[in-house]
Amino acid sequence: MALETEDRESDSPYIARVWRGRSCGVERMTSVATANWELVFWTEQGVVRAAVRGPETAASAAAVPDGSESFGITFSHGTRMPHLPVPRLVNTQLESPHATPRSFVLRGEEWPLPGFSTAEQFAARLVRAGVLVRDPLVAEALGGAPPSAGTRSVQRRVAASTGLAQGAIQRIERARQAAVLLAEGAAPLDVTHRLGYYDQPHLARSLTRYIGRTATQLRREDAGEPLSLLYKTDACGRS
Structure with missing residues (x-):
């Protein structure tokens, strides 16, 4: 398989x-x-x-x-x-x-x-x-660059371009980054601190919602069905 x-x-x-x-x-x-x-x-x-x-x-x-x-x-x-x-x-x-x-x-x-x-x-x-x-302002905002427009304008343009709020994008990409790190062998506590989760239960909830795996499953690769494509992302905000 x-x-x-x-x-x-x-x-x-x-x-x-x-x-x-x-x-x-x-x-x-x-x-x-x-x-x-x-x-x-x-x-x-x-x-x-x-x-x-x-x-x-x-x-x-x-x-x-x-x-x-x-x-x-x-x-x-x-x-x-x-x-x-x-x-x-x-x-x-x-x-x-x-x-x-x-x-x-x-x-x-x-x-x-x-x-x-x-x-x-x-x-x-x-x-x-x-x-x-393409809206360069959206790419800049999500890439961490200083905003060149007002906060509300940025929020509107991010939502119109991506379909998601900026905070939602950051949460999804942070969970994907956490999954990659855990699959590479990083310890859950290290991932928690590195990516700015409040604590390990916060990390666990994020993984369950966005990845469909626990930290143990990701580290042992023992889940019953494969994951879709995972790769490192640049945006890992603390939302």
């Missing part, structure tokens, strides 16, 4: 990460919370499908078709599609009405299917067509 994944960072300001995966003998996985939205493509029993997947505010169980292959572009904070507001996508996804091994439909137009090595070129094409836009 395996859920094999590969991922990489991107040099595009519009993309946070590019990933791909393949399942073998896995029926279910735990989909961990994420503060980013994605374009996801997958093949199931020879049928190609595509969807825009919104942020997920809690861990959940997800079915994994045996032998399926998937590929995704995770977009950076501040990147959005004006025709499809991210707040409408939180905890849900919108599937393309038509997808083939060569193309899919987005904003009522047909686009060539991107690949693991061509995600940046694809995003650039979407930008030129006005399908993707």
Whole structure:
């Protein structure tokens, strides 16, 4: 049984990460919370499908078709599609009405299917067509840079661009960072202090809600079903 994944960072300001995966003998996985939205493509029993997947505010169980292959572009904070507001996508996804091994439909137009090595070129094409836009202020605010606008203005623009409040994003990304550290062998007490949790019960509640695992399960890798992609994040606020 395996859920094999590969991922990489991107040099595009519009993309946070590019990933791909393949399942073998896995029926279910735990989909961990994420503060980013994605374009996801997958093949199931020879049928190609595509969807825009919104942020997920809690861990959940997800079915994994045996032998399926998937590929995704995770977009950076501040990147959005004006025709499809991210707040409408939180905890849900919108599937393309038509997808083939060569193309899919987005904003009522047909686009060539991107690949693991061509995600940046694809995003650039979407930008030129006005399908993707980016608010640098949101990226700056979530990256810890001094705000160049008033607090309320920043809050409104973060919510409009990401579908989530700034504090919610920080809590999700801090839990993901904690999960990565624990999986690497860090002690729960060290993670508690390093990431600014009040105490270990606070860490435990965060892991249960956003990751769907306890610290022990993450350190021993003994959970009954695999986790979706985890990677280190830059934003780990103390909200």
